[in-house]
Amino acid sequence: xxxxxxxxxxxxxxxxxxxxxxxxxxxxxxxxxxxxxxxxxxxxxxxxxxxxxxxxxxxxxxxxxxxxxxxxxxxxxxxxxxxxxxxxxxxxxxxxxxxxxxxxxxxxxxxxxxxxxxxxxxxxxxxxxxxxxxxxxxxxxxxxxxxxxxxxxxxxxxxxxxxxxxxxxxxxxxxxxxxxxxxxxxxxxxxxxxxxxxxxxxxxxxxxxxxxxxxxxxxxxxxxxxxxxxxxxxxxxxxxxxxxxxxxxxxxxxxxxxxxxxxxxxxxxxxxxxxxxxxxxxxxxxxxxxxxxxxxxxxxxxxxxxxxxxxxxxxxxxxxxxxxxxxxxxxxxxxxxxxxxxxxxxxxxxxxxxxxxxxxxxxxxxxxxxxxxxxxxxxxxxxxxxxxxxxxxxxxxxxxxxxxxxxxxxxxxxxxxxxxxxxxxxxxxxxxxxxxxxxxxxxxxxxxxxxxxxxxxxxxxxxxxxxxxxxxxxxxxxxxxxxxxxxxxxxxxxxxxxxxxxxxxxxxxxxxxxxxxxxxxxxxxxxxxxxxxxxxxxxxxxxxxxxxxxxxxxxxxxxxxxxxxxxxxxxxxxxxx
Amino acid sequence: xxxxxxxxxxxxxxxxxxxxxxxxxxxxxxxxxxxxxxxxxxxxxxxxxxxxxxxxxxxxxxxxxxxxxxxxxxxxxxxxxxxxxxxxxxxxxxxxxxxxxxxxxxxxxxxxxxxxxxxxxxxxxxxxxxxxxxxxxxxxxxxxxxxxxxxxxxxxxxxxxxxxxxxxxxxxxxxxxxxxxxxxxxxxxxxxxxxxxxxxxxxxxxxxxxxxxxxxxxxxxxxxxxxxxxxxxxxxxxxxxxxxxxxxxxxxxxxxxxxxxxxxxxxxxxxxxxxx
Numbered sequence: 120x121x122x123x124x125x126x127x128x129x130x131x132x133x134x135x136x137x138x139x140x141x142x143x144x145x146x147x148x149x150x151x152x153x154x155x156x157x158x159x160x161x162x163x164x165x166x167x168x169x170x171x172x173x174x175x176x177x178x179x180x181x182x183x184x185x186x187x188x189x190x191x192x193x194x195x196x197x198x199x200x201x202x203x204x205x206x207x208x209x210x211x212x213x214x215x216x217x218x219x220x221x222x223x224x225x226x227x228x229x230x231x232x233x234x235x236x237x238x239x240x241x242x243x244x245x246x247x248x249x250x251x252x253x254x255x256x257x258x259x260x261x262x263x264x265x266x267x268x269x270x271x272x273x274x275x276x277x278x279x280x281x282x283x284x285x286x287x288x289x290x291x292x293x294x295x296x297x298x299x300x301x302x303x304x305x306x307x308x309x310x311x312x313x314x315x316x317x318x319x320x321x322x323x324x325x326x327x328x329x330x331x332x333x334x335x336x337x338x339x340x341x342x343x344x345x346x347x348x349x350x351x352x353x354x355x356x357x358x359x360x361x362x363x364x365x366x367x368x369x370x371x372x373x374x375x376x377x378x379x380x381x382x383x384x385x386x387x388x389x390x391x392x393x394x395x396x397x398x399x400x401x402x403x404x405x406x407x408x409x410x411x412x413x414x415x416x417x418x419x420x421x422x423x424x425x426x427x428x429x430x431x432x433x434x435x436x437x438x439x440x441x442x443x444x445x446x447x448x449x450x451x452x453x454x455x456x457x458x459x460x461x462x463x464x465x466x467x468x469x470x471x472x473x474x475x476x477x478x479x480x481x482x483x484x485x486x487x488x489x490x491x492x493x494x495x496x497x498x499x500x501x502x503x504x505x506x507x508x509x510x511x512x513x514x515x516x517x518x519x520x521x522x523x524x525x526x527x528x529x530x531x532x533x534x535x536x537x538x539x540x541x542x543x544x545x546x547x548x549x550x551x552x553x554x555x556x557x558x559x560x561x562x563x564x565x566x567x568x569x570x571x572x573x574x575x576x577x578x579x580x581x582x583x584x585x586x587x588x589x590x591x592x593x594x595x596x597x598x599x600x601x602x603x604x605x606x607x608x609x610x611x612x613x614x615x616x617x618x619x620x621x622x623x624x625x626x627x628x629x630x631x632x633x634x635x636x637x638x639x640x641x642x643x644x645x646x647x648x649x650x651x652x653x654x655x656x657x658x659x660x661x662x663x664x665x666x667x668x669x670x671x672x673x674x675x676x677x678x679x680x681x682x683x684x685x686x687x688x689x690x691x692x693x694x695x696x
Numbered sequence: 697x698x699x700x701x702x703x704x705x706x707x708x709x710x711x712x713x714x715x716x717x718x719x720x721x722x723x724x725x726x727x728x729x730x731x732x733x734x735x736x737x738x739x740x741x742x743x744x745x746x747x748x749x750x751x752x753x754x755x756x757x758x759x760x761x762x763x764x765x766x767x768x769x770x771x772x773x774x775x776x777x778x779x780x781x782x783x784x785x786x787x788x789x790x791x792x793x794x795x796x797x798x799x800x801x802x803x804x805x806x807x808x809x810x811x812x813x814x815x816x817x818x819x820x821x822x823x824x825x826x827x828x829x830x831x832x833x834x835x836x837x838x839x840x841x842x843x844x845x846x847x848x849x850x851x852x853x854x855x856x857x858x859x860x861x862x863x864x865x866x867x868x869x870x871x872x873x874x875x876x877x878x879x880x881x882x883x884x885x886x887x888x889x890x891x892x893x894x895x896x897x898x899x900x901x902x903x904x905x906x907x908x909x910x911x912x913x914x915x916x917x918x919x920x921x922x923x924x925x926x927x928x929x930x931x932x933x934x935x936x937x938x939x940x941x942x943x944x945x946x947x948x949x950x951x952x953x954x955x956x957x958x959x960x961x962x963x964x965x966x967x968x969x970x971x972x
């Protein structure tokens with residue numbers, strides 16, 4: 120029997136600021152040396168559960184507690200946050216905000232500084248910790264010289280300088296591109312194996328976390344534990360789907376092929392999956408015909424012709440980029456951070472001007488157009504809705520753009536109502552924005568752009584920070600708009616999004632356009648995927664293991680059948696209204 | 697970002713290499729001199745030294761121009777206010793009265809008043825280079841360490857440092873929010889009328905406040921989780937031991953202070969009087 124490190128006993132918690140409890144009746148034991156994944160949709164209370172383990176509850180957030188939590192044998196209510204921080208090391212979601220020091224070394228040293236450790240010993244321990252996460256060459260770098268993945272490593276080292284027993288990760292994948300996310304998972308796995316630490320990962324992106332082969336998965340929904348099982352067992356149930364968590368893509372493919380997923384198949388690890396048992400059904404399914412989708416034949420709505428750009432100082436951010444987008448197309452722009460993706464949108468919206476080359480809208484050169492003039496045709500939705508929302512009431516927020524343009528009040532009202540209806544926000548029209556969830560806020564920002572009736576909508580990471588349910592909602596909604604002829608351009612790291620909801624992917628790397636392809640093709644090309652800091656999907660690997668000669672065709676087959684399935688659902692939904 | 701204000705600018709110069717603590721001590725010494733004396737020669741000497749040190753630090757003028765212009769405007773206002781409230785101050789101090797321009801009431805412009813206000817301005821100018829240099833050549837965390845070293849509580853020191861640390865982040869937020877609002881058609885350019893522009897600026901300030909508040913909460917949680925505030929004392933990773941140049945700098949500053957005080961004692965006045 121392994122030693123129990125953390126135990127929740129009939130634990131419930133209610134924030135003082137909230138009406139109903141966030142966690143209800145939690146009974147959970149975490150054993151020494153275990154790798155535990157806590158999954159759940161947004162608002163399920165999974166972050167709160169993390170706060171209970173690291174002591175932010177009850178120390179920083181006030182609320183009502185019943186039941187008890189013991190960490191390393193002691194009740195957390197009798198322990199200070201500092202005592203607990205020596206046992207539980209937390210790596211927060213927002214690596215930018217967690218990066219307190221001005222250099223890597225200083226940030227790693229932060230907790231040692233607070234402990235009053237003398238300088239020579241501090242330096243020694245900082246170097247050791249940096250080496251454990253492979254950052255020893257970066258000790259004197261400042262945070263803005265690092266990538267998101269590197270910042271996360273520094274956060275990890277900052278926790279590992281102390282002899283902690285538990286490493287707690289709060290959504291470690293949230294701000295990382297797929298390649299960096301994978302590296303993070305591998306690093307966590309390595310550190311765990313070397314040190315035997317207990318690792319708790321809170322995350323809703325299940326497929327990526329499976330890479331560290333967790334010992335156990337706990338699923339939370341509405342503040343209760345709805346499943347607590349080994350991965351193989353859990354994946355053989357429908358708990359994930361019922362609770363709005365996305366199952367691994369290869370698993371969806373197996374199910375689609377009619378395979379009965381049982382623990383004996385080893386569904387949690389694609390490398391161990393008993394492929395011989397599923398090859399036949401997969402093949403049969405692959406051979407079925409699915410209707411293919413026609414590519415958009417619309418007129419060219421947006422054309423970038425040999426566009427180059429650089430800021431007043433420094434190197435070229437965009438080099439000789441030519442892109443054309445047809446009306447009604449859905450285009451993904453992908454690539455590493457700093458590859459020039461956001462600069463591209465800034466140029467399109469007129470926030471920056473190209474040094475050379477032209478941008479045209481329906482063949483008309485946009486050079487002389489002001490930002491405001493462009494905004495009538497091209498709408499931009501930023502990643503973080505909190506950076507866009509400036510009004511307190513939902514109606515006012517959506518109406519803002521029209522009000523500025525001096526639209527007639529009656530027309531304004533009818534247009535705002537119409538948009539709110541399309542966005543499913545009409546019932547909330549007189550609510551304050553602050554009462555909405557993150558996903559709903561995102562919709563408000565989309566509505567505030569749609570109301571201006573742009574012909575192109577550009578979205579920066581439309582699904583970042585959203586769980587699968589909200590993700591599906593937002594994307595289906597965008598798909599409907601697309602069905603009405605709206606051209607959609609999305610900047611994203613999300614491979615699923617690109618695969619399922621776009622017709623074409625443009626890959627940027629170091630300011631150059633390096634590919635312009637069908638998404639499924641792109642993700643089947645290992646080299647290209649690596650350059651774009653994406654990774655090939657698990658579908659591709661599944662096809663490889665099953666020995667199919669054309670894995671890309673298999674991926675496309677899956678996407679098409681997903682799309683067909685979705686359109687069935689949409690029709691069913693439409694019939695409801 | 698074009699307008700970066702008062703953030704650390706890293707260059708390999710002797711000024712940057714001095715420890716934060718010694719720079720702070722030097723700055724305090726120069727401030728005492730600047731505040732205590734009105735001696736034109738001493739002030740000119742300080743100004744020249746300040747400019748020389750500035751040149752050594754290789755900080756470019758345009759990197760601090762915004763703040764400098766801000767200070768100059770206040771200085772001008774200050775000079776006008778002194779003239780407005782006590783136009784005879786110079787005459788009182790220097791004991792003579794050379795009128796240049798006859799104006800109603802007591803507002804006649806005198807050479808003494810001009811000279812007095814020149815001295816006031818010189819006082820500012822003699823201290824500005826050191827104040828700015830201390831801020832832009834000291835890494836924020838070393839800045840905090842040095843405040844802590846001269847006896848300021850480390851919580852307060854760190855609060856100062858972290859403010860400086862996150863100024864660039866908040867400036868970036870501002871930029872992004874401004875662009876998002878402009879892309880919605882909110883005109884922030886000079887084309888819009890000033891009234892409308894002020895109203896439109898509110899569309900940026902509100903999201904900026906919320907995003908900053910969110911950031912503050914995350915940072916303070918992160919800091920507490922790593923034991924900030926646990927003990928009465930803390931050590932500093934960026935702390936450095938004094939080198940020769942630190943002692944030299946402090947010794948030089950102290951010597952100027954002694955010299956200035958001696959001049960005051962010998963003359964029996966804080967003012968240099970060219971009128972007698």
